[in-house]
Each structure stands twice: as C-alpha cells, then as structure tokens.
Amino acid sequence: MQEALAILQKYWKHDTFRSPQDEIINSVLDGKDTFGLMPTGGGKSICFQVPALMKDGICLVISPLVALMKDQVQRLQDLGIKAIALTGGIQSDEMIVLLDNCEFGNYKFLYLSPERLQSDWILERIKNLPINLIAIDEAHCVSQWGHDFRPAYLKIANLKTHFPKVPFLALTASATKTVLDDIIQQLGLENPAVFTKSFARKNIAYMVFEVEDKLYRLEQILKKNQQPSIIYVRNRKSCSDTASQLQSLGFKATFYHGGLSIKEKEKNMNLWMNEEVQIMVSTNAFGMGIDKSNVKTVIHIHLPESMESYYQEAGRAGRDNEKAFAVLLTSKSDKIQAQSQFINVLPDKTILTQIYIKLCTYFRIAYGEGINEQFSFNLNHFCQKYGFPTLKTFNAIQFLDRQGILSLSQEYSEKITMQFIIESKEVIRYMSLNPHEESIILSLLRTYPGIYESQTAINLPLMVKKSNCEETLILATFEKLQRMEIIDYHKKTNDATIIFNEVREDERTINRVSKYLENQNKQKIAQFESVLHYTNDKKNCKSKLILEYFGEKTENDCGICSYCITKKRKPSDNSPIAEKILALLKIQDLNSREIQKLTKISEDDIIFALQNLLENNKIAIKSNNKYSLK
Known part of the structure; x- marks a missing residue:
C-alpha cells in the first residue's frame, strides 16, 4: 500500500486511509469486483480515485448526480488530474471531441450518467477506451428497493461483456441488506468482496424534540452551540423566511436552494464555508459534496421524507469527530403537513401520462419526434397553464428524469x-x-x-x-x-432546463415505466412510515433506531441522544419543578415558553417535567398549545 499512501499524501494531503478505504483499494488492485457500503463522510471517492491513478488507463465513473460529477471533476482538475464529465446539455459534436480527448489525451477519469450508456454510439466509443476500473457511485439506484431507483442503472451490467477483466466497484452511502443483495445481483458482480462500515456515528447526539415554537427552540440551540450549523427545511420559501427570522434575532445566517443563480449559490456557500456566517438554511439541494468538518449542529425543522435522506443530511455534522448534534424539531401538525408533501403528491399512472403529454404539447413536440431537444422550463407557468398541482407535477417530472425519458436540470x-x-x-x-x-x-x-x-x-x-x-x-x-x-x-x-431523451410516444412511453412508478410509491410510503416511527418512538435509543433501520444490530444505547438523556434523569412528577408548574397552572393556563420564563428553569427540564405530568394525568394540553390542570 506504499504507492497508494504516496498518492493519498501527494494529492489529498492525508497520511492514512480511513477504514475500509484501504481494504477496498486493495481488493480493486487485486482485480476483484468490490462492494463498498460507506455512510456519508466515509470518503467513497478516494476508493476509486487512488487505485485508478495507480494503474494505466482511465477510470469510468457512473453517477446519477450531475452536481456531484461536476464537483468531483473540478476538484480533480484543481489537483492537476485530467478528468471529464459527460453531463446533460452537451451537444453531440462537443461530446465527440471530449471522447477523443479521453481516447488520445491521457485522461484518468471519465464521469457520465447511466443514461449515457443507453446511446449506442457512446457505448461504442467507450469500448475503445483503455478502461482500468468501472466505479458505480450511488449504487442503491440499481435496486428497485433502494431510494431513487433508476432503470438506466440496470444497463450497467452489460459492460461486463465488453470489459470482462475490468473490476467493478459499487459504492453507496445507504443500503439495507435487501438493497445490498439486489445491487450485487443486478450489476452482475462476480463473487464480490463486500466491505461495510458501521452506520454508527458515536460523536453525534441524535435529538428529537416535540416543541410548540420551533423558532424559539432554534434560537436556544444556536446560542448554545455557536459553531457552523445547517438547518434543513422542505421548500425554497422556508429557506429565505427562516434565514430572515434568524437574522432578525441577531444571528448571521444565509440560505441555499435550487432556485438561486449560480453566483448567489457560490456567494452564500462561501460566506458559510469561510465562517462569515454561522448558519446555512437550506433545502436538500445543499450538502452533496460539501466537505466542512467542523459543523456542530444539523437541525431539521420539517420531517424528512426518508431515513436514508435524514441520515445523510444529519451526517454532515461532526466530521472532525468532535461531539456534534443532529436535531429534529417536530410539532403535532408535522405528520399531516408531511403527508401532504410526500404521500398525497405522489403521481399515479393517469396523471403521469397527462403531464407527459401536456409537456410535449407545451414544447410543441409532435408524436414520434423530440429526441435530444432542449427547452427552458418554468414549472409554475406550466402548472398554471394546464391546472396541474405543482408538487405532484414536480414529482412526476422527477420520475420521468430518473427513468431517463427526459433530463431535468434545476439550475437557475x-x-x-x-x-x-x-x-x-x-x-x-x-x-x-x-x-x-x-x-x-x-x-x-x-x-x-x-x-x-x-x-x-x-x-x-x-x-x-x-x-x-x-x-x-x-x-x-x-x-x-x-x-x-x-x-x-x-x-x-x-428555474429549470428539460432535455427530451426519447421520441414522443405518449401512453406507450408511460406504460413501459408504470410498474416502476407503482413500486416507487409503495417504497416512499414505507420510508415515510419509518420516519414517523423514528420520530414518535419514546422507548428506544435514537442511535439504535437508526442502526436497526439499516440492518445493524447493537446491544448498547448511545448514551447521548434525547432518549438516553431523558432516561438518565427520571425526576418524579412531584419534583420541585413539577410543583412549581402545578402552582402556576392553578392561576392560569400557560404554554411551555411562558412557564419557562416565569420559573427561570431551563426549557429541557420544563419539557421533561411537563411530559411526566401529562403521562401521570395531572395536566392536559389544549388545542391552543397551553397546559391546564386536569
């Protein structure tokens, strides 16, 4: 491994590999098909970049994430390593030049989406390249049981026939045992060496708090932990609104979402990366490829859509191995709101067909035409024109994107x-x-x-x-x-660009992919139920619940999550705090913030005492979120 370490030191300035990076690299260098399950922050890209630099030829990297491809290519180029990405929007003549560069220009990395492999002429050109390794990133997309399944990934196995002696390396940050087995089968990996890294993040305290006033609790958390923080929200409006509210409270905050221009994204990103502001408020558009080690707190103020996405987003905290916090703030109305955002907006086959046909009409694409045509797209205008619900339409177009029928770029x-x-x-x-x-x-x-x-x-x-x-x-x-x-x-x-990857065939197009839509909807409902289970479970360690979701068993509680802290404290309902609360409620009904201000006791202690009083039937909570005596 001396040569591998030398490359690691030369380009990435690290003296040692993290486990299981070195085992994966050794396996690849031995020519074996390899599977790496490495949670967020585990350094997946190193696993194919180092061995590719040690061997003659070029590494083919297949990834569905355009932003991540561009980011990795830019980073490699900044290191003086020749890399190219064939992303959407590149015209055929330009692509020919780029592939010529790969063949004759001593390039080391070629990044492309799985949809590109569906073009016969691109596949023919790739067959002529001196491929030394085929890396499949975000490999969970291969499995129908994984989140974000993409049928184009199923074509990757065909590369085995063209490159029988080239090792395949499948990498993902989140996969259950069922998904892992399915990936190996679908990719045709031959007796793969499987390396998994524990999903346990022992330095992260997973906290779930049911609160009446999320902004007030945010203020408390951010004052207590003044290091870099990320707050995840569900939509663009919440981004700017939450950032403005925090600024009005005296915090330095900025925001990030897909509707910002590239300049605004870079400006806001740099403010946060350089710690000119403490807080980044963002949709899930932010975080992919972000490598900031000292994030102290990641806070979700809305329910995430899946445990996979929650684990990845929460895992952006504490990468320096110092203690960090992943906080999920919930309220009684969250379940209803989340169902309307995640479940009620899932498109069925009927509306998917309608939206696809109207898209073609909108862009004046005739039946049997449209392949490789590119259009600027404003979602709101399209929905207003045809009377479609916005979220359901967006989900339908995203589904068409994942199936490779069209490509949706959400760059402003x-x-x-x-x-x-x-x-x-x-x-x-x-x-x-x-x-x-x-x-x-x-x-x-x-x-x-x-x-x-x-x-x-x-x-x-x-x-x-x-x-x-x-x-x-x-x-x-x-x-x-x-x-x-x-x-x-x-x-x-x-706020978007759409490229049609196939000719228009209306029902015939949708019929081909409708079975995937049905599976996806079932999967999304199951994933959301898992989030509710994690949020509502008050009898188990939060870290243990996450590990169990990903099929990892552990006997020990983490000792630092919201459940474990509560378990350590166990005051009785006739404690001095409870007595003070009962005395105040004899005079008038109060909410938790009012009780906290009157008693000058920490909110955590107040909340705990209130929960005990509720459980012991001493008090009740009214519809206006105020507590009263029974």
Missing part, C-alpha cells in the same frame, strides 16, 4: 435574447457618440452576425470575455439600448 438560468431594430449605420453613429459602450456593441455585432435579422440568444459569460467588461455594465448597456429603442431586448428567467 437567465436567457437573454435581442435583435437590433435600427439600421447598421445608425448603430455606428450611436457608437461614435457613446465610445464607452463601443466594446460591448462591437462584441455583440462580431459574435452574432445575424442579430439584425432575428431575435438572437446571447451568451452572457462569452460577452464578458469578448468585451472585457463587467457583467453588470453589459446588462446596464442592454437596458439602455432597449430604452432608446436601438434593440428589442428580452431577459427571461427559468
């Missing part, structure tokens, strides 16, 4: 189009009178010669490069030219 974008509407001699005259705008206008005319004849799409980053002017100045110039009626200028914002 601004599409700029324009046309000059005055004669060229008048444009030249205008430039002579406004020389400070000349470089911008000349760049436009030289780059887009047809801009006089028709509306022309403008590439803003290219304009910045060509004119050597700031983006803000270019946009201000466009606005001015529009006001002066020199150009007809349109700027349209979109």
Whole structure:
C-alpha cells in the first residue's frame, strides 16, 4: 500500500486511509469486483480515485448526480488530474471531441450518467477506451428497493461483456441488506468482496424534540452551540423566511436552494464555508459534496421524507469527530403537513401520462419526434397553464428524469435574447457618440452576425470575455439600448432546463415505466412510515433506531441522544419543578415558553417535567398549545 499512501499524501494531503478505504483499494488492485457500503463522510471517492491513478488507463465513473460529477471533476482538475464529465446539455459534436480527448489525451477519469450508456454510439466509443476500473457511485439506484431507483442503472451490467477483466466497484452511502443483495445481483458482480462500515456515528447526539415554537427552540440551540450549523427545511420559501427570522434575532445566517443563480449559490456557500456566517438554511439541494468538518449542529425543522435522506443530511455534522448534534424539531401538525408533501403528491399512472403529454404539447413536440431537444422550463407557468398541482407535477417530472425519458436540470438560468431594430449605420453613429459602450456593441455585432435579422440568444459569460467588461455594465448597456429603442431586448428567467431523451410516444412511453412508478410509491410510503416511527418512538435509543433501520444490530444505547438523556434523569412528577408548574397552572393556563420564563428553569427540564405530568394525568394540553390542570 506504499504507492497508494504516496498518492493519498501527494494529492489529498492525508497520511492514512480511513477504514475500509484501504481494504477496498486493495481488493480493486487485486482485480476483484468490490462492494463498498460507506455512510456519508466515509470518503467513497478516494476508493476509486487512488487505485485508478495507480494503474494505466482511465477510470469510468457512473453517477446519477450531475452536481456531484461536476464537483468531483473540478476538484480533480484543481489537483492537476485530467478528468471529464459527460453531463446533460452537451451537444453531440462537443461530446465527440471530449471522447477523443479521453481516447488520445491521457485522461484518468471519465464521469457520465447511466443514461449515457443507453446511446449506442457512446457505448461504442467507450469500448475503445483503455478502461482500468468501472466505479458505480450511488449504487442503491440499481435496486428497485433502494431510494431513487433508476432503470438506466440496470444497463450497467452489460459492460461486463465488453470489459470482462475490468473490476467493478459499487459504492453507496445507504443500503439495507435487501438493497445490498439486489445491487450485487443486478450489476452482475462476480463473487464480490463486500466491505461495510458501521452506520454508527458515536460523536453525534441524535435529538428529537416535540416543541410548540420551533423558532424559539432554534434560537436556544444556536446560542448554545455557536459553531457552523445547517438547518434543513422542505421548500425554497422556508429557506429565505427562516434565514430572515434568524437574522432578525441577531444571528448571521444565509440560505441555499435550487432556485438561486449560480453566483448567489457560490456567494452564500462561501460566506458559510469561510465562517462569515454561522448558519446555512437550506433545502436538500445543499450538502452533496460539501466537505466542512467542523459543523456542530444539523437541525431539521420539517420531517424528512426518508431515513436514508435524514441520515445523510444529519451526517454532515461532526466530521472532525468532535461531539456534534443532529436535531429534529417536530410539532403535532408535522405528520399531516408531511403527508401532504410526500404521500398525497405522489403521481399515479393517469396523471403521469397527462403531464407527459401536456409537456410535449407545451414544447410543441409532435408524436414520434423530440429526441435530444432542449427547452427552458418554468414549472409554475406550466402548472398554471394546464391546472396541474405543482408538487405532484414536480414529482412526476422527477420520475420521468430518473427513468431517463427526459433530463431535468434545476439550475437557475437567465436567457437573454435581442435583435437590433435600427439600421447598421445608425448603430455606428450611436457608437461614435457613446465610445464607452463601443466594446460591448462591437462584441455583440462580431459574435452574432445575424442579430439584425432575428431575435438572437446571447451568451452572457462569452460577452464578458469578448468585451472585457463587467457583467453588470453589459446588462446596464442592454437596458439602455432597449430604452432608446436601438434593440428589442428580452431577459427571461427559468428555474429549470428539460432535455427530451426519447421520441414522443405518449401512453406507450408511460406504460413501459408504470410498474416502476407503482413500486416507487409503495417504497416512499414505507420510508415515510419509518420516519414517523423514528420520530414518535419514546422507548428506544435514537442511535439504535437508526442502526436497526439499516440492518445493524447493537446491544448498547448511545448514551447521548434525547432518549438516553431523558432516561438518565427520571425526576418524579412531584419534583420541585413539577410543583412549581402545578402552582402556576392553578392561576392560569400557560404554554411551555411562558412557564419557562416565569420559573427561570431551563426549557429541557420544563419539557421533561411537563411530559411526566401529562403521562401521570395531572395536566392536559389544549388545542391552543397551553397546559391546564386536569
């Protein structure tokens, strides 16, 4: 392993591997098919990147996550390692050039989505590459019993016939025993060496608190733990709202979701990474590929949709092995809200068919046409036009994306189009009178010669490069030219791009994948029930519940979760705290915050005493969340 360690030290500046990275690398170097089950933060990418650098040839990495592919390729390039990703939106001629680079340019890594393997010509080109390792990331997508199943992953097994002597390495951060066995079968792994890392995170205290006022409890937690924190919410509006509420309380907070522009994402990310702000409020769009070791607290203020996603998001805390907290705040209304968000919005076959047909109509795609066509897409406008419910529609389109029927990119974008509407001699005259705008206008005319004849799409980053002017100045110039009626200028914002990967065949297309939709819906309901079980169980260690979900047995409680802390304390219902509460409730009904302020006792102790009084039937809680004597 000396050569492997030398590569690890050279590129990643680590002196040792984490278990089971070294065992996986050895297995791959021995030419064996290998399976690695490594929970979030375990360093999965190292397991294929190190052995690939030790061998001649190129490593083929199959991953469904475009953002993660781009991130890993950028990191490798920053290290001076040649890597390419074939992501959506790349035109065929550009893809040919990239594959030529792989074949003749001494590249070490080729990243692509499983859907790319469905293109015969791409598969033919890959067969000519000197592949030294095939790594399948997010391998749970292979299994119909895993979350985010993608049928395109089933095609990966076909690579065995083309590369019979090349080892396969399947990697995932979350898989039950059933899913693990299914992955091995579906990928056709031959007598694979299986390495699993325990799901136990002994430094993370898993906390579940039922609270009346989530913002108040957030304030308490964040004041107590002032290190970097992440707060996960369910939607974009909650992101900005929660960040604003925390800012009004004096916290430094920012937010992150898929609807932000790339610049806003990078700006907010850097504020948090550089610890100029303490708190990142985010949807689940944030976190993939984020490597910040000193996150002290991860807080969910809405129920997650599955234990898999909760474990991955909570696991972004405490990667420096210092004690950290994964907190889930719940209230009585959460179950109903979560059911409306996760279960009631699952599309059935009928609405899936309707949405697919209307999508094709929306983009004017004729029957039997549409393959490789790309469109800007605004979900809200589409739903308003056809009267579809937004969340159910989004889930239906996501399902079509996972089946490879279309590709949905949720990158925020601004599409700029324009046309000059005055004669060229008048444009030249205008430039002579406004020389400070000349470089911008000349760049436009030289780059887009047809801009006089028709509306022309403008590439803003290219304009910045060509004119050597700031983006803000270019946009201000466009606005001015529009006001002066020199150009007809349109700027349209979109929160998504859709690429159709197949010709339109309506019911025939949907019939092919409807069985997967039925399985997915059953799976999502079962996953949500597991979240409710984890949240509502008050008789077992929270860490133990998580381990049991992933098929890992343990006899010992963790000693630091919300259940274990409660078990340690056990005050009786006639304790001094309980007596104080009963005395106050003789005077008037109160909520827990009011009781805490009047008694000056910590909220944790108040909540515990209230729970005991409720269990012993001494008090009752009313619909307005106030406690009263029985």
